[in-house]
Amino acid sequence: VIDDSALIRDVVGHGLGDDRGWKVRAAHSGAEGVELAVGERPDAILLDVEMPALDGPATLACLRARGATREIPVLFLTGHASDAERRRFAALGVAGVIAKPFDPASLRTQIVELLGWAP
Amino acid sequence: VSTVPATLQAIWLDSRTDVFAQVDAVTDALTDALTGSLAETVRADATREAHKLSGSVGTLGFTVASQHARALELALETPGGPAPRDLPRLAEIAIALRRELEAGLGDAATITAQPGLDGPPVLMIIDDDPRRGASLLAAAAARRLCALVTTDLLSARRLIAQDPPEILLLSLSIGADTDAAMSFLDEASAQRPVMVLAGADLQVDRVDVARCGGRGFLACSLEPAETIAAAIDLRERVRVRGTRILAVDDDPVVLAMLQAVLADAGLSIATCEDPGRFWERLEEVSPDLVLLDFDMPEISGPQLCRAMRNDSRWAALPVIFLTSRSDAASVQTVFGAGADDYLTKPFVGPEVLARIASRLERVRLYSALADTDALSGLPNRRKSVQTLQMLLRMADRQQQPASVAVLDVDRFKSINDTHGHAGGDAVLRELGAMISQFFRGEDVVARWGGDELVVGMYAMTEADARRRLGEFIEDVREHRFHDGRIALTLSIGVAQYPTHGTDLEKLCHAADAALYVAKAQGHDRVVGAGRGPGDGPQLADVAIVEDDPLLGRLLEHALQTRGYRTHWITDGAVAVADLGAPEPKLLAPLLLLDWDLPSVDGLRVLRTLRERGVLERMQVIMLTARGAEGEVLAALESGAIDHVTKPFSVPVLMQRVRRALDR
Numbered sequence: 001v002i003d004d005s006a007l008i009r010d011v012v013g014h015g016l017g018d019d020r021g022w023k024v025r026a027a028h029s030g031a032e033g034v035e036l037a038v039g040e041r042p043d044a045i046l047l048d049v050e051m052p053a054l055d056g057p058a059t060l061a062c063l064r065a066r067g068a069t070r071e072i073p074v075l076f077l078t079g080h081a082s083d084a085e086r087r088r089f090a091a092l093g094v095a096g097v098i099a100k101p102f103d104p105a106s107l108r109t110q111i112v113e114l115l116g117w118a119p
Numbered sequence: 120v121s122t123v124p125a126t127l128q129a130i131w132l133d134s135r136t137d138v139f140a141q142v143d144a145v146t147d148a149l150t151d152a153l154t155g156s157l158a159e160t161v162r163a164d165a166t167r168e169a170h171k172l173s174g175s176v177g178t179l180g181f182t183v184a185s186q187h188a189r190a191l192e193l194a195l196e197t198p199g200g201p202a203p204r205d206l207p208r209l210a211e212i213a214i215a216l217r218r219e220l221e222a223g224l225g226d227a228a229t230i231t232a233q234p235g236l237d238g239p240p241v242l243m244i245i246d247d248d249p250r251r252g253a254s255l256l257a258a259a260a261a262r263r264l265c266a267l268v269t270t271d272l273l274s275a276r277r278l279i280a281q282d283p284p285e286i287l288l289l290s291l292s293i294g295a296d297t298d299a300a301m302s303f304l305d306e307a308s309a310q311r312p313v314m315v316l317a318g319a320d321l322q323v324d325r326v327d328v329a330r331c332g333g334r335g336f337l338a339c340s341l342e343p344a345e346t347i348a349a350a351i352d353l354r355e356r357v358r359v360r361g362t363r364i365l366a367v368d369d370d371p372v373v374l375a376m377l378q379a380v381l382a383d384a385g386l387s388i389a390t391c392e393d394p395g396r397f398w399e400r401l402e403e404v405s406p407d408l409v410l411l412d413f414d415m416p417e418i419s420g421p422q423l424c425r426a427m428r429n430d431s432r433w434a435a436l437p438v439i440f441l442t443s444r445s446d447a448a449s450v451q452t453v454f455g456a457g458a459d460d461y462l463t464k465p466f467v468g469p470e471v472l473a474r475i476a477s478r479l480e481r482v483r484l485y486s487a488l489a490d491t492d493a494l495s496g497l498p499n500r501r502k503s504v505q506t507l508q509m510l511l512r513m514a515d516r517q518q519q520p521a522s523v524a525v526l527d528v529d530r531f532k533s534i535n536d537t538h539g540h541a542g543g544d545a546v547l548r549e550l551g552a553m554i555s556q557f558f559r560g561e562d563v564v565a566r567w568g569g570d571e572l573v574v575g576m577y578a579m580t581e582a583d584a585r586r587r588l589g590e591f592i593e594d595v596r597e598h599r600f601h602d603g604r605i606a607l608t609l610s611i612g613v614a615q616y617p618t619h620g621t622d623l624e625k626l627c628h629a630a631d632a633a634l635y636v637a638k639a640q641g642h643d644r645v646v647g648a649g650r651g652p653g654d655g656p657q658l659a660d661v662a663i664v665e666d667d668p669l670l671g672r673l674l675e676h677a678l679q680t681r682g683y684r685t686h687w688i689t690d691g692a693v694a695v696a697d698l699g700a701p702e703p704k705l706l707a708p709l710l711l712l713d714w715d716l717p718s719v720d721g722l723r724v725l726r727t728l729r730e731r732g733v734l735e736r737m738q739v740i741m742l743t744a745r746g747a748e749g750e751v752l753a754a755l756e757s758g759a760i761d762h763v764t765k766p767f768s769v770p771v772l773m774q775r776v777r778r779a780l781d782r
Contacts, residue, residue, distance in 0.1 A: 007134040007175045011127065050170060079174040080189060101177020101185050104127060 001026050002033030002059060003048035003077060008100070012046060015104035022108070030054025034062045037069045044115055046098070049078035049089075057092055064093070073115055077102075131179050132268070133253040138176060138220065141168040145191055146213050149206065157200045166195040176220065187216035240282060242266040242350055245275045245303075246290035246316065251339065255288070258343035262351060272303050279307070283469070286354055287313040288346070290339070291328070292321050301331055308332025310469035312357050312476070314350060319717040325583045330590075335561060336578030338518045338717060345517070357476040364475065365406035367391045367423070368441060369415045373464070377410065380468035386475070394418045401433065408475060411458070413442035413449070421456035428457035428548075434493055437478045441466070448603070454549045455602050459496070460556055481555060494544055495551025495566045500573075503565030507575045507623055510563055511616050514577060515668045518717060520690055522584035523623070524574045524613045525630040526554075529642040531570040534605060545601035546570075553598065557591050573627070580693050581615035581647045588613065588645045596643070610637040614648035617668060618688055621675070649704065659686035661776060662707035664694040664724065665742070666716050670765075674711060677769045678776070691719030699731045709779050710739045711772075712759070714750055722753055729758040738779050742767070 001012040001024060009026040017024035025040050027033035031054055037045060045063070049056035056076055063069040073095040081089070081097050089097050096114030098107070112119050148165030151157040169192035177185030194201040194209050201209055241264055246252045252268040259266035267284070269275045272293060279287075287307055291300045307313050308331060315333040317323055319340065328336065335349050364386050366377045374390045381388045391400040394415045401409075409427075413420040420440055427433040440453050440461040453461045459478055462471060492499045498506065507523065514521035528534070528546065535543040547570065554564050554572060563575035576584050588611050595609050612633030620626030629648035637646040649657050660683040665671040671687050678685045686705055688694045694712075697704040710728075714721040721741060728734055741754035741762040751762050760779060763772050 005171055005175050006137065007130060008178065010130040010134065011175075011178050014127065014130065050167065077174075079170050079192075100174025101179075101182075104178060 001046040001077075002028075002030060002036075002051075003046070004028055004051045005048070008048070008077070011104050012107065015107040016111075030056075030059030030062065033059055034066070034069070037063060037072065038066060041068060042072060044095075044111065045072055045074045046077050046111075047074050047094075049076050057089075060092055060094065075111065075114060127179050130253070132249045134175075135220075135249065138172065139217075141172045142213070142217050142220065144168040145172070145188075145195070146217070148195060149191075149201075149210055149213055152200050152203075153206055153210070159198070162195055162198075162200050166192055169195060172216075181219060184216050184219040187212050187219065191216070240265050240267045240284045241354065242286050242288060242347075243275065243278065243284040244268045244288045245270075245272065245293060246288070247271065247293050248290065248339075251290070251316075251343075254343040255346060258347040259350075261344070262347055264347065264351060272299060275303070283311070285311060286350055286357075287311060288316060288350060289313050289333075290316045291323050292318055292339075297321070297323055301327060304328070304333050305331040308334075308473075310467075310473050312353055312473075314353060316346070319715070319720065322718070325579055326586045326590075329579070329583075329587060336517075336519055341517055349517070356480045358479075362386050362407040362475075362479060363404060364388045364408050364410060365391060365400060365404045366410040367394060367397060367400075367415075367420075368410075368412035369394065370412070373412070373441065377471065380471055381475075383468075384472050394423065397423055401427075406436070408437045408439065408478060410439050410441055410462075410471075410475075413440050413444065413453070413461075421452050421458075424456040424458050431493075435496060437481075439474055439478060447597070451599055451603060454552045454598075455545065455600070457548055457552070459552055492551075492566045495547045495572075497551045497555065497564055497566040497572070500565065500567040503563055503567070503573065503575075504623065506563045506565075507573070510561070510575045510577055511623060511626075513561075514616060517578075518666060519578040520580045520583075520618075520693075521616045522576045522579045522581050522613055523616065523626045523630050524576070524584060524588055524611050524645075525567075525627065525634045526572040526574065526588075526609050526611045527634055527638070528570040529608045529610055529638075531607075534607065538601060538605060542601050542605060543570075546605060546607060549598070549600050550595070553594065554591070557594065580690055581613050581618070582693065582696065584613045584615070585645045585647055592643065592645060608643035610634055610642050611645040612637055612648065613645060615689075615693075617671065618686075618693070619648040621672060657686060657705045659705060659707040660684045660709065660780065661686075662694075662698065662705060662710045662737075663687045664689075664691065664710065664716065664721070665713040666690065667713070670713075673769070674772075677773060681773060683776070691716035691721065691724045694724050695719060695727050698737070699728050699733050703733075706736075708737060709776065710737055711742060711776075712739050713742045714744065714747070714754070722750075722757060725754060725757045725759060734758045740775060740779060 001009055003009050013024045013026060016022040025036055025042065027036045030051055047056050047059055060074055063074065076089050076094050076097045077100055078097060079100045081099055086097055098110060145165050145168055148157060148161050151161060169188050173185045173188035173192055176188065190212050191209060194205060242259055244252055244255050244266060246268065247270045256266055256268050269278060289300060289304060291297055293300050304313055312334050313332060314335040314337060315328055316337050316339055335353060337346050337349060364381055366374055366388060368374050369392060371392055374392060378388050378390060389404040391397055394417060411420040411424060424438050427436065438458045440458050441464055442449060442461055443464045445463045460474055462474055510521055534546060558564050558574060561577045565573045567573050579587065592609050599606055612630040614620055614626045614629035614633060616626055619629040633646045633648045637644050661678050663671060663674050663685055665674060666689045671689065675685050675687050686707060688697060712721045712725060725739055739759045741759040743750040743754065743762050743764055754762055761775055763775055
């Protein structure tokens with residue numbers, strides 16, 4: 001999860017990690033996130049759209065530019081995405097969009113569905 | 120908010136400062152807009168904050184607040200800002216947003232058990248630092264311990280009454296002043312164990328904390344997992360569930376009441392209404408503890424107790440008297456008969472439980488180490504050495520001082536000569552009971568042979584320990600032993616770890632030396648280590664004030680192997696007392712002073728010493744953290760001649776020391 005909000009990072013950690021069996025790594029900026037992703041090679045990335053400096057689309061471009069992270073599916077986290085925005089995001093090649101606020105309890109299900117993983 | 124899962128509430132507690140800062144940013148922008156002075160950058164920032172707010176608080180379950188934030192975001196996002204006619208409405212929304220979140224704050228002031236951990240809360244954390252509260256809660260959850268946090272004493276009282284937890288963890292810095300926390304501690308500790316958390320900056324009287332029943336003095340800087348581990352240890356030690364109690368009273372109402380209270384707490388209780396059947400019941404029940412009525416027809420409680428004490432099978436069985444008398448003579452009879460404690464009627468359930476728990480805790484602590492001395496009921500030397508070493512390790516780990524005292528009955532031989540061995544035995548038995556009752560759960564009390572008793576006190580400096588032991592000496596002075604026939608006094612020597620000895624042997628040696636001084640000065644007194652009769656102050660080449668045991672030992676070793684006499688103090692308050700008194704206990708031309716110290720920090724020590732003119736005869740080298748330029752400047756401005764950053768190289772430090780001493 002790459003998000004500049006500590007609150008969102010913590011909620012994602014709780015919604016997916018620890019007892020729920022997924023390993024969650026968190027980065028607070030796009031730059032840190034790219035570095036982390038290169039090192040950790042996660043199965044998927046939750047990427048906040050609205051971040052200072054490197055925002056979501058810019059971070060996505062960085063991830064796509066590197067061999068190590070090119071193939072990792074990325075889900076955008078964004079507030080109130082309009083249909084037009086969703087289409088724009090889809091054109092960037094994200095695997096899906098999760099709107100904030102989201103329900104932490106069903107976050108895992110939402111990710112599994114968007115990525116087409118076996119539940 | 121009440122529907123928000125507890126884990127999320129912990130996050131909320133942790134992040135609410137940031138969230139309210141975001142609300143502030145939005146409100147500020149609206150205020151600027153009202154005065155027509157909204158800068159474009161401020162507007163853009165506020166829009167971003169409103170957007171973030173909407174996403175984050177909504178995720179925590181603040182649905183309405185999320186919608187408010189969204190409305191504000193939409194209003195702010197247009198370049199130039201919201202239209203003036205919309206501003207009153209937007210201000211109302213901003214107020215509603217804040218109110219919504221603050222209402223959640225009220226709920227979150229008490230956050231309840233973690234999901235999956237059912238049942239009543241085991242641990243109540245009372246702390247107004249939300250960050251610490253949340254991290255303690257998370258640490259408790261990691262250990263599957265059902266815990267809750269409250270941020271004020273009022274709701275703590277209310278919740279304890281509603282759903283009593285087993286253990287409290289109380290931050291002494293809660294509320295406006297420590298008085299409120301202390302009176303809460305005093306009242307709460309009568310009913311259940313209360314562990315106290317205290318920050319390094321908090322000036323708190325440790326003797327008061329002990330007197331009010333505070334347990335396991337923990338530093339705020341301790342890792343949350345360590346703090347929770349300490350609570351779990353304590354819970355294990357005070358566990359009463361499943362213990363068998365035999366209650367003996369000729370009043371069926373009292374028995375029924377005890378039965379209700381104790382069965383509720385998961386104890387198995389057998390009763391005996393007829394003291395004539397006492398021995399029979401004792402055999403049948405084979406209890407872990409006996410509650411014994413003081414006044415019964417035909418045969419009295421003290422008579423039964425004395426008879427039990429003479430039977431090797433029941434000699435060590437804990438006995439608590441139930442009595443309506445609390446006059447000095449009755450109390451003497453209680454202890455004279457060999458009881459461990461007494462409860463005055465009318466009693467309240469939680470108090471009965473607390474006393475039973477405290478008694479069982481001690482039994483458990485000692486039986487875990489097997490042998491206790493049959494006469495005094497205290498562990499013997501061999502066994503208590505292990506416990507004392509545990510105490511010192513605990514002090515190391517939890518960054519607390521500890522003190523060891525050696526107690527000796529004055530002119531014990533003449534008691535034996537005058538009253539025979541029965542008299543001497545009665546003295547030791549009653550003294551054993553008094554001392555185990557006086558000291559707290561984590562204090563170690565033991566009989567080391569003859570009339571020599573040892574007390575290890577956790578989280579007590581030598582000065583604290585002297586005051587506490589002074590109170591005990593007073594109790595002993597007033598008590599009449601052996602059915603009121605014998606009056607006696609004690610002499611006590613105290614040494615502090617690691618100041619007066621870096622291991623148990625050295626510490627006891629120092630305490631013994633102090634005991635010798637106490638005897639030489641005329642008995643019936645407490646003397647701290649390092650003080651001879653009519654001795655001048657102690658002399659050292661280099662005084663060290665360093666709370667970290669590892670670093671302190673390293674410094675001591677490095678200096679001593681280079682031929683310097685050292686004196687190591689672990690606590691800022693002790694440093695001020697020992698070095699800064701009008702007649703100082705310690706004189707040294709050079710002081711190595713750590714910046715970060717518990718109770719009083721290094722800079723305050725330095726400033727106090729300067730105010731008292733100590734720096735005219737002593738140079739100070741400050742030990743500071745790397746890169747802490749502010750610290751270095753403050754230290755030099757306050758009279759330090761030099762500083763060394765940690766981690767330091769020993770040769771470099773030694774060169775600085777040499778240079779300072781050559782000056």
